[in-house]
Amino acid sequence: MPWFSLEAFRGFTRYIYILQTKPGRERVKQRVQQPGAEVSAGGRAPAGREELHAAVGPGTEAAEGNRGCALRVPGNCSGLLPPGAARFICKENIVRKEPVQINSLVVIEAMSEKELPGLLILDIGGTYGVQENIVALLKKHFCLITMKEFLENKKEMSKKIQSVFVSECRPTVDQELLESLPNLKVIGNSGVGVDHLNLKMISNFGVKVTNTPHAVADSTADIGMALMLASARRLVEGSQIAISPHTKYFAVDWLGVEVTRATLGIIGMGRIGYKVAQRARAFEMKILYHNRKQRRKEEEQAVGAHYCEKMEDLLQQSDFVMLVVNLTPENHKMIGKKELGLMKPTATLINIGRGALIDQDALVEALQNNVIRAAALDVTYPEPLPRDHPLLKLNNIIITPHIGTATVQAIQMMAEEAIANMLAVLNGQPIPSEVFPK
Numbered sequence: 326m327p328w329f330s331l332e333a334f335r336g337f338t339r340y341i342y343i344l345q346t347k348p349g350r351e352r353v354k355q356r357v358q359q360p361g362a363e364v365s366a367g368g369r370a371p372a373g374r375e376e377l378h379a380a381v382g383p384g385t386e387a388a389e390g391n392r393g394c395a396l397r398v399p400g401n402c403s404g405l406l407p408p409g410a411a412r413f414i415c416k417e418n419i420v421r422k423e424p425v426q427i428n429s430l431v432v433i434e435a436m437s438e439k440e441l442p443g444l445l446i447l448d449i450g451g452t453y454g455v456q457e458n459i460v461a462l463l464k465k466h467f468c469l470i471t472m473k474e475f476l477e478n479k480k481e482m483s484k485k486i487q488s489v490f491v492s493e494c495r496p497t498v499d500q501e502l503l504e505s506l507p508n509l510k511v512i513g514n515s516g517v518g519v520d521h522l523n524l525k526m527i528s529n530f531g532v533k534v535t536n537t538p539h540a541v542a543d544s545t546a547d548i549g550m551a552l553m554l555a556s557a558r559r560l561v562e563g564s565q566i567a568i569s570p571h572t573k574y575f576a577v578d579w580l581g582v583e584v585t586r587a588t589l590g591i592i593g594m595g596r597i598g599y600k601v602a603q604r605a606r607a608f609e610m611k612i613l614y615h616n617r618k619q620r621r622k623e624e625e626q627a628v629g630a631h632y633c634e635k636m637e638d639l640l641q642q643s644d645f646v647m648l649v650v651n652l653t654p655e656n657h658k659m660i661g662k663k664e665l666g667l668m669k670p671t672a673t674l675i676n677i678g679r680g681a682l683i684d685q686d687a688l689v690e691a692l693q694n695n696v697i698r699a700a701a702l703d704v705t706y707p708e709p710l711p712r713d714h715p716l717l718k719l720n721n722i723i724i725t726p727h728i729g730t731a732t733v734q735a736i737q738m739m740a741e742e743a744i745a746n747m748l749a750v751l752n753g754q755p756i757p758s759e760v761f762p763k
């Protein structure tokens with residue numbers, strides 16, 4: 326039950342104000358996030374000082390009582406406030422126990438719905454749309470416009486849209502879309518990989534691109550470890566044996582291999598690669614890595630990683646090779662027949678980057694002919710693979726449906742990081758994670 330109506334705030338999506346009981350004394354900031362939102366209790370002054378529990382604006386009807394207050398002491402008012410007065414507040418003064426008049430109400434920020442920057446998203450919910458909890462986050466800062474709404478009313482909507490939230494590569498940002506959004510400032514990609522965006526073309530439109538490298542790091546490193554362990558111990562196959570109606574006994578010669586103390590070769594020692602190394606260290610793995618740039622000595626020592634300037638050296642020595650790089654035109658199919666041939670016949674290839682890093686035809690051949698032991702892929706090209714793709718017919722492979730960041734926590738953090746990036750661009754502030762065209 327609201328203890329006063331918030332007519333004064335209707336139509337506003339964000340309303341931050343400061344109340345001052347007496348000039349120079351306690352100030353309490355409050356925030357109303359949604360139009361007509363309920364405010365049940367206000368901010369609190371520091372302990373031992375006066376407390377303000379809620380505030381209302383001109384024309385606001387105040388119901389009696391102090392429901393929702395942290396301290397229930399008498400002190401209340403009711404009635405319709407005179408326009409322009411902004412004078413009522415349920416004020417609790419532990420000493421006086423009386424309502425007092427507010428000396429000033431300073432509106433420091435009030436944004437109406439129409440003033441929130443327009444953000445284009447594919448859709449809300451459904452197969453490809455933004456999930457409801459993420460929608461709620463985005464709505465605090467943006468006026469959301471779905472692709473359908475945009476297409477139905479292009480003339481009006483195109484002017485409003487200042488940013489596009491790209492999640493799971495959607496919506497597609499192509500020339501046609503860019504041409505139809507004259508006020509577009511930023512593409513906020515939810516995720517670290519931006520291979521689905523034409524950075525040069527977007528930049529030519531004067532539009533910035535941002536990504537979320539921090540939010541994705543833990544969950545993606547975890548899936549790398551999960552795939553490595555699952556492949557080493559043949560978890561998926563084992564599960565099928567355990568639950569099959571045809572299983573009569575468990576064969577004693579059905580064996581996996583150990584991750585512990587094996588050699589892991591990480592290709593791409595960025596934020597995610599380094600987190601994989603930190604995890605692998607707990608398995609006493611010997612860690613090799615190949616990267617454009619060698620990490621600092623202290624960073625190498627912290628995880629016991631050895632730099633291989635040549636990828637070939639890493640491929641020849643590793644029991645597990647993990648791809649943790651972003652896809653670029655330069656590293657397309659970086660693992661092909663030749664590279665697979667350099668790997669140990671007992672080695673496993675893991676890919677948590679992008680499918681096109683691997684020449685999949687060469688991988689099929691290598692797995693069929695036991696050139697390598699196994700593969701574990703969170704990413705393929707395309708996704709999903711056509712149902713008759715030869716990779717799907719092999720026993721020595723695990724494929725997961727691009728779930729590196731598919732956790733409740735990661736998608737929330739990705740949205741938060743994307744929001745921070747987009748707001749920074751719109752407010753002309755330093756951009757936490759901008760992606761530049763090469």
Ligand SMILES: O=C(O)[C@H](O)CO
Pocket residue numbers: 493515516517518519541729730
């Ligand atoms: O790029 C990423 O961060 C993941 O693949 C999710 O899109």
